[in-house]
Amino acid sequence: MTIGSVPSKFRVSVNHDQCMLCGRCIENCPYGVFRMENNQIHVNSRQCVACHRCIAMCPRDAIDIKERPVDYRSHPVWTPEVREAIYNQARTGRIILAGMGNAVDYPIIFDRLVLDACQVTNPSIDPLREPMELRTYIGKKPSRIEFEKINGDIVLKTTLVPNLQLETPIMIGHMSYGAISLNAQQSLARAVKETGTFMGTGEGGLHESLYPYQDHMIVQVASGRFGVDINYLERGAAVEIKIGQGAKPGIGGHLPGEKVCADVSCTRMIPEGSDAISPAPHHDIYSIEDLKQLVRSLKEATQWKKPVFVKIAAVHNSAAIAAGIARSSADAVVIDGFRGGTGAAPKVFRDHVG
Numbered sequence: 426m427t428i429g430s431v432p433s434k435f436r437v438s439v440n441h442d443q444c445m446l447c448g449r450c451i452e453n454c455p456y457g458v459f460r461m462e463n464n465q466i467h468v469n470s471r472q473c474v475a476c477h478r479c480i481a482m483c484p485r486d487a488i489d490i491k492e493r494p495v496d497y498r499s500h501p502v503w504t505p506e507v508r509e510a511i512y513n514q515a516r517t518g519r520i521i522l523a524g525m526g527n528a529v530d531y532p533i534i535f536d537r538l539v540l541d542a543c544q545v546t547n548p549s550i551d552p553l554r555e556p557m558e559l560r561t562y563i564g565k566k567p568s569r570i571e572f573e574k575i576n577g578d579i580v581l582k583t584t585l586v587p588n589l590q591l592e593t594p595i596m597i598g599h600m601s602y603g604a605i606s607l608n609a610q611q612s613l614a615r616a617v618k619e620t621g622t623f624m625g626t627g628e629g630g631l632h633e634s635l636y637p638y639q640d641h642m643i644v645q646v647a648s649g650r651f652g653v654d655i656n657y658l659e660r661g662a663a664v665e666i667k668i669g670q671g672a673k674p675g676i677g678g679h680l681p682g683e684k685v686c687a688d689v690s691c692t693r694m695i696p697e698g699s700d701a702i703s704p705a706p707h708h709d710i711y712s713i714e715d716l717k718q719l720v721r722s723l724k725e726a727t728q729w730k731k732p733v734f735v736k737i738a739a740v741h742n743s744a745a746i747a748a749g750i751a752r753s754s755a756d757a758v759v760i761d762g763f764r765g766g767t768g769a770a771p772k773v774f775r776d777h778v779g
């Protein structure tokens with residue numbers, strides 16, 4: 426332990442009576458906690474993040490991991506989290522980056538969702554047996570609908586603009602290939618196809634293994650324009666322009682070059698090993714008129730067959746921005762709140778701004 430390090434969080438122990446020295450824990454711990462010395466397994470608990478991979482791989486249930494809380498002198502302002510954040514920043518000389526989610530004790534909004542069922546327009550006779558429909562449409566609705574009579578049949582005269590049809594009013598937000606692994610994206614894709622809903626590609630392009638799920642994918646166009654070409658736009662069920670992101674409003678993105686392997690580089694259409702930097706603003710959008718041009722260009726490119734959404738972060742002036750977006754010909758405004766998806770965001774932003 427060096428001066429300024431935060432205390433270790435977990436204590437790893439190995440029951441040497443049960444251990445058969447197979448070495449699987451050494452091979453499988455991604456943080457190098459285990460080593461073999463003098464024909465015995467030794468541990469460095471400081472590196473452990475409690476991922477439980479070693480426990481899953483140990484054939485003898487010989488590994489035990491316990492949380493190791495360490496008390497700090499209590500203070501209403503200098504909480505343990507604040508102190509550890511300062512230690513970590515001072516030690517590394519960098520701001521702390523973190524992935525999606527938020528460990529701060531805010532309400533879990535998802536657990537408090539109330540679905541607004543239409544019991545008045547279609548009163549249930551036997552609510553225990555009648556199916557409840559959650560189908561939801563996202564996109565523009567006409568202000569009035571006109572019908573006409575053709576050969577005695579009543580047919581719809583109004584041309585409807587394309588909408589997304591969700592079997593359940595839940596969608597999976599955008600997380601790019603690169604920010605998350607292809608396995609994770611494929612798992613989400615299978616889930617949205619199975620449940621009749623949609624997920625977002627993020628700003629990482631669309632990997633060809635996801636083409637079978639393209640009818641359930643919303644393709645994203647963000648400030649770096651990574652992975653965007655006509656093939657990408659045409660494959661998506663809808664197109665989303667990302668202006669802002671709930672996890673880090675006002676901040677762009679940075680996928681380090683180490684994560685841009687051959688496969689990610691093909692999908693993002695950038696050189697292998699190069700940093701993928703998404704600027705904070707779109708450098709061609711500085712007004713609602715500019716946004717309107719992009720919305721209309723994307724609609725033109727996709728022959729007006731795909732709805733185009735615009736995503737912003739949920740911030741204090743979202744209502745004014747949303748009013749502008751509504752005038753830009755976009756089909757829906759997506760408002761991304763805190764705990765939104767991100768591969769990496771400054772932790773202080775993720776926890777206190779998003």
Ligand code: SF4
Nearest residue numbers: 454473474476477479
């Ligand atoms: S829990 Fe994860 S990090 Fe900790 S020792 Fe096991 S494999 Fe390594």
Ligand code: SF4
Nearest residue numbers: 444445447448450483
């Ligand atoms: S995986 Fe389990 S049995 Fe194998 S060396 Fe590690 S602790 Fe021992």
